[in-house]
Amino acid sequence: MHIAVCDDNIADRKQTERLLGRQSDRFFKETGERLYIDSYGNVPAFMNYPQMYDGLFVDMRNEEPTGFEIAKMLVDVGVVRPIVLCVSTIDYRKEYEESGLNIPNLMFLDKPIRVAELTAIMDKIKEIKGDPIPTLELRGKDGTIYAKDNDIVCVRKKGSELQVFMADGNVVRIVDDLYNFYDQCAIFPQICPISDNSLINVNHIKKTAFKKVIMDNGEALGISFTYRKAISQARQIIGYSDKIVTQQKNLY
Numbered sequence: 001m002h003i004a005v006c007d008d009n010i011a012d013r014k015q016t017e018r019l020l021g022r023q024s025d026r027f028f029k030e031t032g033e034r035l036y037i038d039s040y041g042n043v044p045a046f047m048n049y050p051q052m053y054d055g056l057f058v059d060m061r062n063e064e065p066t067g068f069e070i071a072k073m074l075v076d077v078g079v080v081r082p083i084v085l086c087v088s089t090i091d092y093r094k095e096y097e098e099s100g101l102n103i104p105n106l107m108f109l110d111k112p113i114r115v116a117e118l119t120a121i122m123d124k125i126k127e128i129k130g131d132p133i134p135t136l137e138l139r140g141k142d143g144t145i146y147a148k149d150n151d152i153v154c155v156r157k158k159g160s161e162l163q164v165f166m167a168d169g170n171v172v173r174i175v176d177d178l179y180n181f182y183d184q185c186a187i188f189p190q191i192c193p194i195s196d197n198s199l200i201n202v203n204h205i206k207k208t209a210f211k212k213v214i215m216d217n218g219e220a221l222g223i224s225f226t227y228r229k230a231i232s233q234a235r236q237i238i239g240y241s242d243k244i245v246t247q248q249k250n251l252y
Helices: 010-031 067-076 093-098 115-129 178-187 231-238
Strands: 001-006 034-041 055-059 085-089 107-111 134-139 143-147 152-156 161-166 171-175 191-196 199-201 205-209 212-215 220-222
Touching: 001 134, 010 034, 010 055, 010 115, 055 067, 055 115, 067 085, 067 093, 085 093, 093 107, 107 115, 134 171, 134 178, 152 178, 178 191, 178 199, 191 220, 191 231, 199 212, 199 220
Parallel strands: 001 034, 001 055, 055 085, 085 107
Antiparallel strands: 134 143, 152 161, 152 199, 161 171, 191 199, 205 212, 212 220
């Protein structure tokens, strides 16, 4: 498992690393699995690619953004794994309760950290990691839904919005950048770009034609030359094999 620690107190950060190191030893004895721990003392480095972690321990209290604000930032960039707010001088529980938000897998751990409490949280993180169906939070204008692997059929950029076409027929409209949204979709390898303005789920392709693809919901989308290898590469990743002309799974 990959674990991240973001704490602006050096002594606390080192102590958390040390205690997580003991948890790594425990996991290795029990399952043969070790923890890979990355430690950060500043927010920009921590936010570089937080989606890669199975659990994130946060306590930033000496400058903005502080811990709970960082938790909201993590959710905004698509983190669905456990976020553990380590409570020291800021009462993150109170901030969360007063916010009225519903953040799945948000946990709290009091400092100084007790081994038994950390053990319980790590066991929960391991349990959640074992869930075979990750979800992506979609904050639309009409509410928030959590999309599973094949819930998304395709995505179109329209003006400042993204239209996310769902398998149940709904269209979720969100204000986001297509590049950022695609980055969040890293948990779903079946989703790939076919132009600068659209993404598709290769599992929902009905048929392909010259320079376009037709989805099983009837949507027809153009395939740009730049992204001509995307479909085949996405299918290879998820175990398919075909002869469709393809492109790199990369928007950058």
